[in-house]
Amino acid sequence: MDNKYIDKVTGEMNGFLSEQGFKFGEGNVFTGESKAFKVEYNDEKQMYVLLAADIEDGKMGEFAQVDAWLFDDSQNAKDAEAVGIDFTASIRNILGIKPKRNAVADVDLPSMNKSGSITVTGFTKKLLDIFPTLKDEYKVHVATNGNFLYLHFLGEKVAPLIKGVMLENNKKQVKKIYDLLADIYVHGDKEAVNAELALLCAAACDDSTVENNIYEMLSVNNHFLQSFGNLLISFKSNKKLKTTMLK
Numbered sequence: 001m002d003n004k005y006i007d008k009v010t011g012e013m014n015g016f017l018s019e020q021g022f023k024f025g026e027g028n029v030f031t032g033e034s035k036a037f038k039v040e041y042n043d044e045k046q047m048y049v050l051l052a053a054d055i056e057d058g059k060m061g062e063f064a065q066v067d068a069w070l071f072d073d074s075q076n077a078k079d080a081e082a083v084g085i086d087f088t089a090s091i092r093n094i095l096g097i098k099p100k101r102n103a104v105a106d107v108d109l110p111s112m113n114k115s116g117s118i119t120v121t122g123f124t125k126k127l128l129d130i131f132p133t134l135k136d137e138y139k140v141h142v143a144t145n146g147n148f149l150y151l152h153f154l155g156e157k158v159a160p161l162i163k164g165v166m167l168e169n170n171k172k173q174v175k176k177i178y179d180l181l182a183d184i185y186v187h188g189d190k191e192a193v194n195a196e197l198a199l200l201c202a203a204a205c206d207d208s209t210v211e212n213n214i215y216e217m218l219s220v221n222n223h224f225l226q227s228f229g230n231l232l233i234s235f236k237s238n239k240k241l242k243t244t245m246l247k
Contacts, residue, residue, distance in 0.1 A: 003041040005071075005080035009048055010039050012084025013091070020095065031055070037091055038063050046072045048080075050087045052094060066090060070240040085145050086152070092144060099143035107139040110148075117189040120150050123196060126180050131161050150195060155245025159202035166203065166213040178217050185224050193227075200228055201235035202245040 010028050017037070022030040028039040038051045047070045051063035067090040069083045092098075110125040112118070118126075128135050137157050142148050165173050184196050204211040211232070218225040235241055 003043075005075075005077055006039060006041055006048070008077050008080035009084040009087065012081045013037075013039070013088050016088050017091070020097070031060075035095070036060050036063075037087075039087065041071070042068075046070060048083050048087075050090060052091075066094065068243070070243050072240075082149065085147070085149060089144055099140060103143040104136075104139045107142045109135060109138065118184055118187050118192050119189055120192050120195050121148075123184050123188060123192045124148075124150065124153075126184070127158055130176065130180060131158065134158065134161070151198060151241075151244050154195060154199045155202045159199055159245065162199065162203040163207065163210050166210045166217070167207075169213055174213070174217055178220075182221060182224065185221070185227075197228055197231045198235070198241065198245060201232045204232060205236060205242070205246065 006028060010024065010030075013030065014024055017024070017030045017032075020032065022032040022037070024030050030037045032055070034055050036053045036055055038053070040049045040051065041047070042049055045068075047068045049065055050067040052066045053063045054061045067087055069086060071079065071083060109128060110121045112122040112125055124138070128138060134157055138148075138153065141153050141157070145152075162177065165177055181196055181200070184192055188196070200214055204214050214228065215225065218228055
């Protein structure tokens with residue numbers, strides 16, 4: 001693959017790393033006082049790789065992989081920027097840097113649009129209403145990443161809660177989840193419907209009990225059931241989607 005987007009990845013990282021005193025140099029390496037980070041593209045595995053090395057007494061140690069993102073010819077510059085955002089979040093965690101309180105406070109919670117079908121933003125708003133403990137997590141996510149990476153958020157924060165509900169299998173709670181998902185399935189736009197299906201797949205992946213209980217929950221809506229089943233088959237073998245949602 002002609003790796004023409006690596007500048008988009010490093011460009012997305014540069015703002016944050018510059019603020020932390022890192023210098024960008026040859027070989028796509030960001031060098032700081034005690035750490036260095038490097039971005040590479042692995043042609044064989046078709047993925048961007050983030051590597052980190054310690055710096056002691058001015059000497060740089062060996063680089064080791066700390067994050068990776070599958071990226072093939074079907075993806076574009078905007079996708080590469082998302083890689084940079086993800087790598088920046090990983091670096092924040094490694095450096096132990098949390099977003100400033102005022103940055104988190106300035107993040108607005110998602111809201112419904114007043115006309116048309118329900119978007120991913122509206123779907124997220126409904127999820128936060130059901131799981132209010134995620135409201136602060138949402139604000140931190142947006143403040144940290146600079147925007148809303150909904151597949152990351154759904155996979156990392158929402159899928160474990162959906163999984164917990166399905167494992168407990170309390171009929172009242174399951175119905176509450178189903179009513180929300182069924183509403184999105186009917187009234188959501190294509191992106192929102194795909195997002196909820198991916199969310200269910202992330203919750204069900206590698207857990208047969210959750211998978212069976214989701215099938216049971218959706219059994220009253222054959223079309224929804226088939227859509228979930230079809231995506232789950234491909235989800236289990238889709239390394240790119242699993243890497244994005246299952247951290």
